[in-house]
Amino acid sequence: MKALDIAICGCGTAGLAAALLLHRQGHRVRIFERFETPRPLGSGLILQPTGLGVLSELGLGDAAIALGARIDRLFGRVMPSNRVVLDVRYSALGRDWHGVALQRPALFALLHQAVTSAGIDIVPRVEIATVERAGEQSVPRGLDGTRLGSFDLVVDALGARSPLAAARIKRKVLPYGALWANIPWPQAGSFSANALEQRYFRASRMAGLLPIGSRGGGEPRMAAFFWSLRRDQFPAWRARSIADWKRDVERLWPETAAATASIIDHDQLVFAQYDHFTLRTPYTDGLVHIGDAGRSTSPQLGQGANMALLDALALARALQREDPLLERLAHYRRLRFWHVRLFQAASAMFTPFYQSDSRLLPFVRDWLAAPLSRLPIGDMVLARLVAGMTVAPLGSARFEAYRGRA
Numbered sequence: 001m002k003a004l005d006i007a008i009c010g011c012g013t014a015g016l017a018a019a020l021l022l023h024r025q026g027h028r029v030r031i032f033e034r035f036e037t038p039r040p041l042g043s044g045l046i047l048q049p050t051g052l053g054v055l056s057e058l059g060l061g062d063a064a065i066a067l068g069a070r071i072d073r074l075f076g077r078v079m080p081s082n083r084v085v086l087d088v089r090y091s092a093l094g095r096d097w098h099g100v101a102l103q104r105p106a107l108f109a110l111l112h113q114a115v116t117s118a119g120i121d122i123v124p125r126v127e128i129a130t131v132e133r134a135g136e137q138s139v140p141r142g143l144d145g146t147r148l149g150s151f152d153l154v155v156d157a158l159g160a161r162s163p164l165a166a167a168r169i170k171r172k173v174l175p176y177g178a179l180w181a182n183i184p185w186p187q188a189g190s191f192s193a194n195a196l197e198q199r200y201f202r203a204s205r206m207a208g209l210l211p212i213g214s215r216g217g218g219e220p221r222m223a224a225f226f227w228s229l230r231r232d233q234f235p236a237w238r239a240r241s242i243a244d245w246k247r248d249v250e251r252l253w254p255e256t257a258a259a260t261a262s263i264i265d266h267d268q269l270v271f272a273q274y275d276h277f278t279l280r281t282p283y284t285d286g287l288v289h290i291g292d293a294g295r296s297t298s299p300q301l302g303q304g305a306n307m308a309l310l311d312a313l314a315l316a317r318a319l320q321r322e323d324p325l326l327e328r329l330a331h332y333r334r335l336r337f338w339h340v341r342l343f344q345a346a347s348a349m350f351t352p353f354y355q356s357d358s359r360l361l362p363f364v365r366d367w368l369a370a371p372l373s374r375l376p377i378g379d380m381v382l383a384r385l386v387a388g389m390t391v392a393p394l395g396s397a398r399f400e401a402y403r404g405r406a
């Protein structure tokens with residue numbers, strides 16, 4: 001296999017994982033990133049057995065598991081009735097299956113450290129604007145028009161707002177986003193240290209608490225707290241006092257009062273907006289889109305970072321072939337096609353059951369979907385969906401999802 005010159009645009013989960021995998025295959029890799037010091041944005045996330053499988057292949061699985069919180073169950077009650085309407089257990093797949101929730105900075109640091117130890121070049125303070133073709137080469141340019149070199153392949157890992165994919169995307173900004181904050185893990189109270197727990201009122205209110213482990217080095221264990229909010233209500237939320245908003249939170253979920261005591265200022269909460277789109281063909285001549293740059297959705301099914309890791313691995317597997325480059329990129333698309341299609345469709349379908357103004361959808365969720373999910377087959381179907389294992393994550397390519405030791 002001929003070694004390629006590869007520019008990776010974006011130093012997030014997808015970009016860092018792709019850089020490591022492609023460097024290990026012998027390609028010459030350079031990463032471009034807009035930030036002076038690359039850093040992760042956001043709160044915490046769940047690594048599914050799929051994402052953990054990719055990290056294990058990178059030799060980082062055990063470190064991620066040691067830092068994070070083991071997640072065995074996703075659990076939700078509707079208020080004020082207190083009925084359980086979501087109860088997904090990974091153990092429906094076998095007793096050794098589980099997820100791991102991590103602080104974003106912890107995942108970022110693991111990947112970033114591995115990239116720097118491998119000696120991969122990261123070029124900071126570069127805002128990528130375009131990529132153009134010059135003969136057989138691809139040339140990325142910065143915002144000021146500077147040419148950033150000439151490469152056999154440019155990998156777009158710039159996230160959901162990638163300017164390299166923008167012209168080809170029909171972007172839908174979802175009506176609901178969420179406020180996110182990292183808070184100390186509540187020692188007191190009845191919260192499970194191994195579950196994502198949620199409370200709902202219809203589909204218009206939702207709060208969640210996710211244990212996300214520690215950043216290592218003696219740092220304390222933390223939790224991610226989130227509160228669903230309609231985009232157009234964000235200015236009104238900012239105008240209210242935090243104490244006033246907390247009264248809403250406590251009305252929905254009184255037990256979180258002590259846990260959220262550390263939130264005293266609006267700026268401790270980050271408002272995340274969610275886009276939904278899927279690129280039909282995530283590549284052109286000399287350019288391939290991976291991670292959120294190739295598709296994006298709400299985090300309701302908790303798959304985004306896992307999909308980014310799977311994309312990176314699929315690209316590495318496809319580039320190992322001896323075919324012309326464009327055919328190898330077509331193979332990358334084939335490897336991920338059904339997995340991406342299924343999860344994008346499932347996310348589009350499920351999100352309004354949890355985040356919308358509908359009165360009908362939460363009714364169906366509570367009185368039809370919840371009882372069905374408790375049937376023996378129903379719990380397995382849901383667990384496979386959450387684990388990212390409904391269809392083969394890498395199509396025909398070899399892939400082993402992570403299964404722990406029970």
Ligand SMILES: Cc1cc2nc3c(=O)[nH]c(=O)nc-3n(C[C@H](O)[C@H](O)[C@H](O)COP(=O)(O)OP(=O)(O)OC[C@H]3O[C@@H](n4cnc5c(N)ncnc54)[C@H](O)[C@@H]3O)c2cc1C
Pocket residue numbers: 009010011012013014015032033034035038039042043044045046047126127128129157158159160161162163180272290291292293299302303304305306307308
């Ligand atoms: C609040 C929230 C909760 C989530 N929860 C989960 C979860 O539980 N499980 C899960 O799997 N996923 C979750 N996700 C989704 C997950 O975070 C994303 O899918 C994942 O981070 C995508 O990784 P990426 O590398 O493609 O993009 P990103 O992480 O967005 O990385 C893009 C990188 O490109 C850089 N960049 C952007 N534009 C430019 C430019 N023009 N020039 C140079 N550099 C640029 C950015 O600075 C960044 O470093 C969640 C997302 C959100 C917002």
